[in-house]
Amino acid sequence: MSKCEQCIVRQFSSLKALNKDELLRMAECKTSYTIKKGEPIFEEGEVTNGIYCIKDGVCKLSKLSDNGKDQIVKLVKPGELLGQRSMISDEPANLSAVALEDMEVCFIPRSEVMQFFTQNNQFSMNVMKTICEDLKGADDHMVNMAQKTVRQRLAETLIYLEDTFGKNDDGTLRIQLSREELAGMIGTATESCIRLLSELNKSTYIELIGKKIKLLDKNKLKRLT
Amino acid sequence: MSKCEQCIVRQFSSLKALNKDELLRMAECKTSYTIKKGEPIFEEGEVTNGIYCIKDGVCKLSKLSDNGKDQIVKLVKPGELLGQRSMISDEPANLSAVALEDMEVCFIPRSEVMQFFTQNNQFSMNVMKTICEDLKGADDHMVNMAQKTVRQRLAETLIYLEDTFGKNDDGTLRIQLSREELAGMIGTATESCIRLLSELNKSTYIELIGKKIKLLDKNKLKRLT
């Protein structure tokens, strides 16, 4: 059982507001998990009974649509918390969380978090602000989905992926999504996504190196959006 | 200056948690407005400095997209509060609020609400739950925008409008949206919206009576979605 006090990612989440005492209590009741790429942390409809703190690795939050396609709503990085909304609403998860890379996460039981929540004003304020950010992000995202073309959404998403998760040494996107997952982010058919990538490749906006993607001219891409 | 204590719509919002004392204070600092149909309550980017309580009338929350079209994110009914996210995030409004009917609203200054927020735990919990509901709604809405066809979204929206705002005596939708606004809700071009309405009209899913819309077979419509 490692000490939460010394955990670096905690500093990036709402948990940074916890005091020494609370951190000790959390260290005692938390459970650490390793999640392999492709495995779920929780699924849509599941009762989560606590929140997850992402220590390492990236996961996708997605929802299965009636047409059988999985729409990715958000990608979540180390330092972020999962399951805050469910905890506050006291509802099952609205989205599935699946690892895009091998992950390390800590589970903190609902009872404990709720205690911090009512006792520690700064913590609850942090959680609230995070949810407010998510709401703003979701509203903006919705407008993009409704008003922009697939090509625009693809260009935007590629830029977002580079800005948020960075590049490998060879300049390709560090985060590795399958074509299907990328299609799930921009909300289109996998074939359409692949076709548009080919097109952007031919017109030297990007370079496709196997399954990897390298942005060649971010400004040119930005002009597409 | 009317008494908040006796205001009925308060019972439907987070404000129901306020005690007598707080209600008296609120009654003293609030400002009442009447807003005519088509007028804004606030605009995207505006610093709101407080929240609005909708006493009467319906308004739309929308965001201007880069393509010049106004995407409607949500419709807001009496009893709901506006500007909660901006207040908590301490940011300008992310959406514009424009009256769809003549409205009566009360403005409560930020300073006052924040006081309730820190003093009255039930109130802050209510606000938080509302924002969580909004987040869930926005995520679901986003998935629909990304994965469903315009026809499906139109059918869904028509059902939502009848279920949420009811019917007139002649069976037509009580809430009166222009074709452009309806298009703004489903995220499509006005002409496409009009064309699909015509189509639904011809195939007796709905009946168009002037600018009004009457749902003829809700179950048949539901099967479209």
Place this chain on the structure above:
DNA sequence: AAAAATGTATGACAAATATCATATTTTGAT
């Protein structure tokens, strides 16, 4: 009441996107 402005409707067409088929490449299991 007439004229102008706005909103609704429809046709014609172009562009965007989905679907289905199939080929090729890559990955994973044995």
Place this chain on the structure above:
DNA sequence: ATCAAAATATGATATTTGTCATACATTTTT
């Protein structure tokens, strides 16, 4: 290392949706 399965790629085609033009209806202004 080989085979099967999965992922990626591309062509052909159908469908959906957007755009532009124009007509008609309704509302507002003068």
